Amino acid sequence: MWSSFFSFAPFGFIFFALKTFRFTFRIIFITGVFFSVDVGVKLLISSSQIVKPYVPRSFGKEYVEVAGSLQYPMFVAASLGIKPLFDDFIDTSLYERFLDICKEHDLFVKPDVVFESPPEDKGDVIGAKNITTTFQSGRVFTGKENGKVHVFVGSSKKVLLEAKKFGWYSVVINNRSTNKPFVDHLRYGELLGFPSCCVDFFRRYNNWHLYSHPYEIYKHTLGSGKSFSYHCNNFLMDNTYSYIHHLPCSYNCEKTRMLAKKIESGIGSVEPKFVENANTILKKPLLVFAERDFVIFDGDLDKKGGLTLKYENCEYLRNPARSENTISFFNDIQEGNSIEILDDRLVIRDGTDKLSEVKKKPEWFAINFQ
Ligand SMILES: [Zn+2]
Numbered sequence: 001m002w003s004s005f006f007s008f009a010p011f012g013f014i015f016f017a018l019k020t021f022r023f024t025f026r027i028i029f030i031t032g033v034f035f036s037v038d039v040g041v042k043l044l045i046s047s048s049q050i051v052k053p054y055v056p057r058s059f060g061k062e063y064v065e066v067a068g069s070l071q072y073p074m075f076v077a078a079s080l081g082i083k084p085l086f087d088d089f090i091d092t093s094l095y096e097r098f099l100d101i102c103k104e105h106d107l108f109v110k111p112d113v114v115f116e117s118p119p120e121d122k123g124d125v126i127g128a129k130n131i132t133t134t135f136q137s138g139r140v141f142t143g144k145e146n147g148k149v150h151v152f153v154g155s156s157k158k159v160l161l162e163a164k165k166f167g168w169y170s171v172v173i174n175n176r177s178t179n180k181p182f183v184d185h186l187r188y189g190e191l192l193g194f195p196s197c198c199v200d201f202f203r204r205y206n207n208w209h210l211y212s213h214p215y216e217i218y219k220h221t222l223g224s225g226k227s228f229s230y231h232c233n234n235f236l237m238d239n240t241y242s243y244i245h246h247l248p249c250s251y252n253c254e255k256t257r258m259l260a261k262k263i264e265s266g267i268g269s270v271e272p273k274f275v276e277n278a279n280t281i282l283k284k285p286l287l288v289f290a291e292r293d294f295v296i297f298d299g300d301l302d303k304k305g306g307l308t309l310k311y312e313n314c315e316y317l318r319n320p321a322r323s324e325n326t327i328s329f330f331n332d333i334q335e336g337n338s339i340e341i342l343d344d345r346l347v348i349r350d351g352t353d354k355l356s357e358v359k360k361k362p363e364w365f366a367i368n369f370q
Contacts, residue, residue, distance in 0.1 A: 050296050050315040051281060054240050059270040062101050066094045069240045072274070073267060078153060079105040080266040085154040085163055085192055086245070089115065092141075092149050102153055110160040111141045112150035112167070162191050194246040195255035202247055212363035213247055214291050226252035230282040230369040231260035235294060239317065241281045243267075247291075251369065285309055285368040287339065289327055289361070292319035299337075301368040307341040309366055332356040341366050 054069040055061075063075050067088055074086035090098045092114060102109050116139060141149050152163040166188040168180065182203075189199045205216040214235075221228060228251040237245045243260035250256075268275040285301040287309060288294040299311025316330045332348045332355040333339065340347040346358045 050284065050298055050313060051236060051239055051241065051317065054274055054277060056271055057273050059267075060105075063105075066090065066098050066101060070238055072240055073243060073263060073278070074245055075105075075153070076267045076270065076274075077263045078107055078155060080270070081155060082262050082266045083193060084156075084159050085152060087112075087150065087152050087163075087167065089148040090151055092143070092145050092147055095143070095149055095151075098151070107153050107155060108157050108160055110152045110154075110164060112152065112164070114139045114141045114145040114147045114149045116145065116147040159191065163188070166191060189246070192245070193259070195249070195253060195259065197255060198246055198249045198253060201249035206247070212290050214288055215363040215365060217248060217251055218288075218365050218367060220249060221251040224250055224252060226250070228252065228367055228369045229257055230279060231257045231264065233282045233369045235286060235288075235296075236281065236317075238292075241278045243278070251367070283369055285311075285366060287333075287341075287364070287366050289364050290325055292317070293325055293327075294318075295330070295333060301366055307366055309339040309341065311337060311339075329356055329358050339366075 054064070054072055056064055056069075056072070060072060060075055060079065064072055067075070067090055071086060071088050074083060075088075077083035078086050095111070099109055139145050139147075152160050152167060154160045154163060166184045168184070186199055186203065189202070190196075201217070201220070202213075205211045205213050231243055232248045232251045232253055234242050234244050234247060236242050243263045244256055246256075248256040264275055264278075267278075281296075285297045285299060286294045287297070295314050295316050297309055297311040298313040299309060302308045302310055314333055316327075316333075318326055329346075329348065336348045336350045336355050338349045340349070342360065345360050346364075348355045348358070
């Protein structure tokens with residue numbers, strides 16, 4: 001979701017190509033970050049499902065029917081007044097219904113633009129070399145388009161006005177890319193209520209060309225000597241199960257934990273089953289290759305005598321926009337039931353049979369939150 005700009009590398013932002021013809025204009029926007037037009041921001045998923053969509057027992061049932069569950073915790077948090085703002089992608093044919101649902105929850109909606117498919121060739125856009133592979137075309141929303149409309153949802157009209165100011169997409173006008181000022185990302189982060197320590201950390205490390213942001217967070221946490229708190233687990237933040245929607249400065253960031261706990265207890269008061277499911281999923285071990293590129297396991301991370309993942313099932317979640325990063329050995333992981341994690345390599349086994357040995361990149365890490 002747009003509020004996940006916090007995962008954007010400065011060069012991975014979204015673009016619009018704007019060709020103006022009277023009152024309508026054509027837009028191409030390009031993102032290396034998260035967007036896949038059929039499924040909103042859902043990551044591509046391989047193998048049998050561990051991370052399943054959530055179907056509410058009661059609270060927000062009608063919201064999930066219209067919008068899916070990817071942003072369900074953010075919807076509940078906003079409905080309960082814990083979060084001032086979130087954003088979403090809604091099928092334009094369901095927009096009116098979505099407005100009604102939000103109204104019932106005392107939430108205001110401001111439409112942004114419509115994302116349409118199929119994507120157009122980014123071709124000779126000046127500055128395109130800094131843009132990663134996925135791009136989409138879109139239109140200004142008038143209510144007549146097909147596709148998914150990006151919406152801001154907030155507790156007041158004032159907050160939505162601010163969201164429109166700072167939550168805009170970078171554009172390509174007359175075939176030339178235009179960068180969104182970084183300060184607007186930061187202002188939007190403040191508006192979304194992200195902790196200042198995490199904003200500062202983001203400012204320093206959110207550049208895919210130079211850093212793996214999750215690895216920097218991981219190292220920062222190790223340096224603090226603290227444990228990995230599931231409240232700070234944001235890996236599934238666009239996939240239903242997360243209490244936060246930003247990259248924390250540490251997987252034990254105190255401010256993030258306080259925010260997440262508030263949301264957890266708020267959701268728990270209206271939809272306890274969600275919290276039960278989320279807390280199970282948030283504590284499953286992960287093998288992380290990059291942001292939005294990791295395997296989640298039904299199993300344990302055994303720390304005795306080295307680091308070994310032992311598992312019965314696994315699922316690969318990755319960013320469709322960065323297919324070049326897709327790991328080639330997931331089949332072996334799927335066939336195996338353990339991965340020994342050494343400094344320089346991963347050894348994948350099925351029982352005692354070694355299936356493969358893979359050179360490990362320094363920024364890959366295994367983690368389990370508690
Ligand atoms: Zn923080």
